[in-house]
Amino acid sequence: MREELLQLLSAENPEIDFTASEELVDDGILDSLTIVSVIGTLSMEYGIEIPYEEIIPENFNSIDAMAAMVQRLQA
Amino acid sequence: MSYLSIVFILFLIIITLLYYLLPDRIRWCILLLASSVFYLCAGYDKLLIVIVTSLLIWTASCAISRQYNRMEREIAEQEPGGKEKAAMLARQKRKCRNIYLLPSLCLVIGVLAYCKYAIMLEDAIWNLFSYPISFEVIVPLGISYYTFSSVGYLLDVYWRKTKPISNYFKFLLCVLYFPQIVQGPIARYNRLEKELFKEHTFDYKQVCFGMQLMLYGYAKKMILADRLALYTSQVFGSLRSYEGLVVLIAVFASVFQLYMDFSGCMDIVCGASQIFGISLDRNFQHPFFSTSTAEFWRRWHITLGTWFKDYVYMPVAVSKWLIKLITKIRNKFGKEPAKIVNTVIPLLIVWLLTGIWHGTGLDYIIWGLYYGVIIICATVFAGQYKRLAEILHIDMTTKSYRVFQMVRTFFVFAGGRLLTAPGSVSNTVIAVRQIFRSFNPWIFWDGTLYGMGIDYKDWCVVIIGLLIVRRVSILQECGSVREMIASRNIVLRWLVYYGAFFAILIFGMYGSGYNASDFIYGNF
Structure with missing residues (x-):
């Protein structure tokens, strides 16, 4: 799941290195525009609905955190 | 009570004395009392509107939280599977949204819209039906700011990003807190709550830093913004009388006027709050x-x-x-x-x-x-x-x-x-037309520029003032200017303090015959 997600997001946002940090949001690597793009990609690719309360920095700070969120929402 | 008045300075001194003389556990009560008195000065009917609005938001937030707590207990008891749990969550959210969230939001946003658009509605009714109608509109002080803060707070509770404030009077203090009620910063009540109700001990350095920030804010507002306001109001007040560079300079002057006015006010209110040991959210960063x-x-x-x-x-x-x-x-x-x-x-x-x-x-x-x-x-x-x-x-x-x-x-x-x-679309069109009507660089030496609200000396004060603010901003990008000043020897330190104080006394726009301009962002 992690590798698949990394490939998918890197293809969508080639200018961003998603492995550069474990705190992508807190370090300012992901801004609100990119987060919106990531959410759009995740919703479309995995057929999930990401509720607004899930949109917190902790869920987008790393590829692992995003993968965990997708798996949780798919359950 | 204007932040620019002597009454406010006296008020702040009295509140500061009371605040630090009384025990820490009741200091928030002093701030609530002070904020209520401050707001009461704007009118008791306005205070009543804020109290009712805040009570509504607080009640809704507590009710939403109770619903969620009940749901969590049910989930713990029943231990449902993933999909069943999601369905339970969705059901509760829907209930909270329809019963508590939406009606509360409609009401508070409705009050804001009414206050903002009532006059437009009067004009529209008159234009459409030629029927004179007059609404008695009471516009509460800082309505845009506390409405936005309240809406944000209620949504955060609904999205379960924050817990509600359990004590209504503590919530009321977050809404009414006098340094921020007039023109922000737009508070996040969960952050402000932590600041207001943490332990506060008297810290000489914090009090000094707060006063210095206020001084800097007063200087920006009274020396620069209010001086530039004289020029811009004269030009934009009779646009057809001016052309070329006179209007263009007024546009650029209004840029600096707005910045000095708004950021100056933010320095005053953040400084006043720092005296109490309470940090407000930053509203400007150069x-x-x-x-x-x-x-x-x-x-x-x-x-x-x-x-x-x-x-x-x-x-x-x-x-x-x-x-x-x-x-x-x-x-x-x-x-x-x-x-x-x-x-x-x-x-x-x-x-x-x-x-x-x-x-x-x-x-x-x-x-x-x-x-x-x-x-x-x-x-x-x-x-x-x-x-x-x-x-x-x-x-x-x-x-x-x-x-x-x-x-x-x-x-x-x-x-x-x-x-x-310029005040309206038609005035903007006139301003653009007037700018391109002529190229008149001679206004710099034939005296035209120095006879419109402010004279040659005033322009010198403005230019020197802007250069000082720019220098301070560059220093602030590198670190705390107040820390830099504090680390210098006593002579230099007090020279800066006295310099700033006397600059406001000498160059500030105040006194008889002069009516200090309201803050531009104060009418929202």
């Missing part, structure tokens, strides 16, 4: 050092920008209908158009609402769209700009290019001021 318009708006009125980002931009961008729409576009036209739609729609909505928040006229809607279009173009065509720079061999990493970006951003902001400073 916006004129921004290299793009998007960055400018991340540094100017920061709390409004983050409010729109958290409560409008993100919810719209991740909403079901938009995701469905971009999925359709992606399947039909490909990734790039879907990405563009995903960027354009939320940004347009945000900027349209930002325009409406700033003013009720058509000029503010155009102003919002102006920024929306600029930021959207910069985002959507970022790749193309980069390629163009490569083709033209422009090195975007040099210092000179950075300076060019700053100047460009400044001009974009000045363009925005040209849309709103």
